[in-house]
Amino acid sequence: MKKDMKKKLAPKPVLVFSFLVFIICVPFLIRYVLNSYSQLQKYLLLRKAGSCFDARQWDEAIKTYEKLLTLDPQEPMMYWELGLAYREKGDRAGAQRQAKELRRLGYLDWSERLETLLAESDRIIFYSGENLPSKGQ
Numbered sequence: 001m002k003k004d005m006k007k008k009l010a011p012k013p014v015l016v017f018s019f020l021v022f023i024i025c026v027p028f029l030i031r032y033v034l035n036s037y038s039q040l041q042k043y044l045l046l047r048k049a050g051s052c053f054d055a056r057q058w059d060e061a062i063k064t065y066e067k068l069l070t071l072d073p074q075e076p077m078m079y080w081e082l083g084l085a086y087r088e089k090g091d092r093a094g095a096q097r098q099a100k101e102l103r104r105l106g107y108l109d110w111s112e113r114l115e116t117l118l119a120e121s122d123r124i125i126f127y128s129g130e131n132l133p134s135k136g137q
Contacts, residue, residue, distance in 0.1 A: 041071065058085055058086075062086065074105065079098045079102050079105070080114065
């Protein structure tokens with residue numbers, strides 16, 4: 001009788017195998033779901049930032065690009081877009097900070113291009129308004 005009880009209480013190989021598969025797979029499934037959520041969140045924020053940029057809502061675009069950078073601080077495109085948004089807003093110091101970050105990450109060509117755009121916008125500002133020659137000159 002004791003042998004029969006031990007047999008009934010002994011774990012079944014299928015149950016042991018299922019439990020081990022569950023224990024091994026659950027962390028990967030959780031990581032997959034969290035990664036998918038993170039990718040979706042980045043995608044939605046990127047669309048929002050682009051829409052704000054297109055609508056010339058610079059403060060909202062800047063705020064959204066900064067959120068994106070908290071999710072992926074190594075993404076050079078976010079520094080580039082953020083630098084452009086700062087430039088369009090007229091915040092030269094903010095745009096220069098982004099150029100500096102691009103340089104720090106090793107994207108020298110992107111940094112130089114952003115700095116070139118800043119220099120060009122400085123020339124445009126200098127030659128606008130009162131700086132333009134009058135018609136008689």
